Amino acid sequence: MAGRVEGKVAFITGGARGQGRSHAVRLAEEGADIIAVDLCDEIPNVAYSSATEDDLAETVRQVEALDRRIIARKADVRDRDSMKAVIDEGVAELGKLDIVVANAGICVIAGWDETSVDVWDQTISTNLTGVWNTVQLTAPHLIAAGGGSMILTSSAAGLKGLPFLTAYVAAKHGVVGLMRAFATELAEHSIRVNTLHPTGVNTPMADPRTMEKFGPLLEAHPKLGPMMTNLLPIESTEPRDQSNAVLFLASDEARYVTSMEFTVDAGNTQY
Amino acid sequence: MAGQLEGKVAFITGAARGQGRSHAIRLAQEGADIIAVDICKQIETVGYQMSTPDDLAETVKQVEALDRRIHAVEADVRDRDALQAAFEAGVAELGRVDIVLANAGIAPLSLNPVPEEWQDVLDVNLTGVYNTVEVTKQALIDGGRGGAIVITSSTAGLNGIGGNTPGGLGYTAAKHGVVGLMRSYANQLAEHSIRVNTVHPTGVDTPMVVNDVMQEFLEADPQMGQAMANALPVPMIDAVDISNAILYLVSDAGRYVTGVTLPVDAGFTNKK
Numbered sequence: 001m002a003g004r005v006e007g008k009v010a011f012i013t014g015g016a017r018g019q020g021r022s023h024a025v026r027l028a029e030e031g032a033d034i035i036a037v038d039l040c041d042e043i044p045n046v047a048y049s050s051a052t053e054d055d056l057a058e059t060v061r062q063v064e065a066l067d068r069r070i071i072a073r074k075a076d077v078r079d080r081d082s083m084k085a086v087i088d089e090g091v092a093e094l095g096k097l098d099i100v101v102a103n104a105g106i107c108v109i110a111g112w113d114e115t116s117v118d119v120w121d122q123t124i125s126t127n128l129t130g131v132w133n134t135v136q137l138t139a140p141h142l143i144a145a146g147g148g149s150m151i152l153t154s155s156a157a158g159l160k161g162l163p164f165l166t167a168y169v170a171a172k173h174g175v176v177g178l179m180r181a182f183a184t185e186l187a188e189h190s191i192r193v194n195t196l197h198p199t200g201v202n203t204p205m206a207d208p209r210t211m212e213k214f215g216p217l218l219e220a221h222p223k224l225g226p227m228m229t230n231l232l233p234i235e236s237t238e239p240r241d242q243s244n245a246v247l248f249l250a251s252d253e254a255r256y257v258t259s260m261e262f263t264v265d266a267g268n269t270q271y
Numbered sequence: 272m273a274g275q276l277e278g279k280v281a282f283i284t285g286a287a288r289g290q291g292r293s294h295a296i297r298l299a300q301e302g303a304d305i306i307a308v309d310i311c312k313q314i315e316t317v318g319y320q321m322s323t324p325d326d327l328a329e330t331v332k333q334v335e336a337l338d339r340r341i342h343a344v345e346a347d348v349r350d351r352d353a354l355q356a357a358f359e360a361g362v363a364e365l366g367r368v369d370i371v372l373a374n375a376g377i378a379p380l381s382l383n384p385v386p387e388e389w390q391d392v393l394d395v396n397l398t399g400v401y402n403t404v405e406v407t408k409q410a411l412i413d414g415g416r417g418g419a420i421v422i423t424s425s426t427a428g429l430n431g432i433g434g435n436t437p438g439g440l441g442y443t444a445a446k447h448g449v450v451g452l453m454r455s456y457a458n459q460l461a462e463h464s465i466r467v468n469t470v471h472p473t474g475v476d477t478p479m480v481v482n483d484v485m486q487e488f489l490e491a492d493p494q495m496g497q498a499m500a501n502a503l504p505v506p507m508i509d510a511v512d513i514s515n516a517i518l519y520l521v522s523d524a525g526r527y528v529t530g531v532t533l534p535v536d537a538g539f540t541n542k543k
Binding site for chain 2 (some may be wrong): 116130180183184188190192199230231233234239241244245247248249253254256257258259260262263264265266267269270271
């Protein structure tokens with residue numbers, strides 16, 4: 001049976017590990033070739049370990065094990081020149097571009113009064129400007145291909161004001177605005193644009209060093225704890241749950257789904 | 272390759288034709304057995320031809336051609352007892368239920384409106400959905416395997432469209448109302464791992480939309496026709512587009528998706 005995205009090419013940011021790697025593998029399982037970028041460098045201020053070049057090599061290995069092609073490069077979503085170079089190289093090599101997954105993101109947990117200018121700047125530039133760079137630089141290729149699908153990774157924190165994440169919440173809400181605006185302007189080219197809103201996902205970003213930052217803050221502000229609750233009886237989703245939504249949105253099954261906030265959040269935003 | 276719904280059973284209202292039949296077939300293609308109900312009768316305030324027993328028989332034929340089982344019953348979603356009986360007979364025959372699609376609906380839109388349209392459309396499109404969830408939810412809970420309920424709303428469940436007739440206003444009110452039902456049920460049933468979502472189609476190529484009465488209604492008000500245009504360059508979408516969205520929502524791929532209003536609307540809502 002032909003895969004659900006057979007013959008398509010997908011560009012994925014933050015593809016070295018976590019959700020990004022999972023998206024690359026899931027789309028490759030269904031027949032897509034992949035262009036992947038990741039910073040693969042030390043990120044200041046975050047509590048978790050940063051992705052490495054070895055992580056990106058592992059994504060390459062897993063995609064190639066599925067007999068799909070992958071072009072993977074170290075690139076920073078904040079650096080338009082290097083992003084453009086990778087996109088152009090990938091499209092030249094793989095022939096076209098149909099799917100864009102703007103997944104790269106960082107997360108720093110801190111109370112509002114302890115959020116530094118550095119944290120604000122790096123979060124907005126990666127999680128918001130990085131998404132704008134990704135969409136604006138790839139859109140011409142999707143237009144050339146006669147249409148396509150873009151999935152922008154937001155968060156439950158893109159729909160509600162989760163605590164101790166001011167910069168992250170602002171950036172992830174901003175991604176929703178970007179999505180709506182691009183959905184409007186790109187519709188005439190049959191390009192669909194949607195956001196993905198995960199609750200907690202079992203990835204290196206959510207390792208115990210990250211999550212323990214919430215501990216003292218929630219103890220000091222106990223009323224805010226329930227905002228983290230998932231309605232469904234689970235603590236966290238798996239990357240593949242997010243990838244299954246990305247796959248649906250990327251595939252022709254969703255050919256008339258656009259400008260949607262797609263929550264894969266176990267009900268978190270409904271609580 | 273095993274289907275995405277192998278071994279599951281889906282209860283579908285309004286399954287004789289249109290979107291309901293498409294859902295039955297798409298879910299059956301992925302391995303589900305089907306319990307199908309449809310009124311198969313005319314409602315007086317509805318201007319277009321409603322479904323018939325022959326339509327329901329055609330759904331049965333198409334599901335059985337896929338080597339799946341189907342239990343089909345003529346029943347009106349407004350009649351709680353009849354709906355309950357149809358559902359129980361289906362579960363008795365097919366052994367379980369995992370998926371509920373509250374799809375049955377009417378669109379009494381015409382240039383010669385009558386006051387009774389209001390109550391009829393609320394009874395079918397809102398109370399009918401309530402009845403559908405009420406008669407099925409305990410069986411989903413008792414199954415102990417969780418489950419998925421999808422309610423068919425509309426772009427008119429998110430936007431104030433539909434026109435200024437009793438039927439048009441009622442349609443928009445009912446389709447908004449089911450979003451409230453969905454959110455309440457999503458909260459109440461989450462602890463049982465039962466997920467509840469709505470889908471919001473733009474115009475779909477089915478007998479409810481593609482008929483002389485609806486065309487006359489839309490053409491009489493060019494401004495409304497303009498306002499009804501999709502953003503993506505497609506005038507009308509196919510029933511299978513809604514079925515594919517529902518398949519995702521009810522399959523294990525969507526196991527953590529609940530409380531969602533899923534537009535399959537070619538960008539219609541974003542334009543508003």
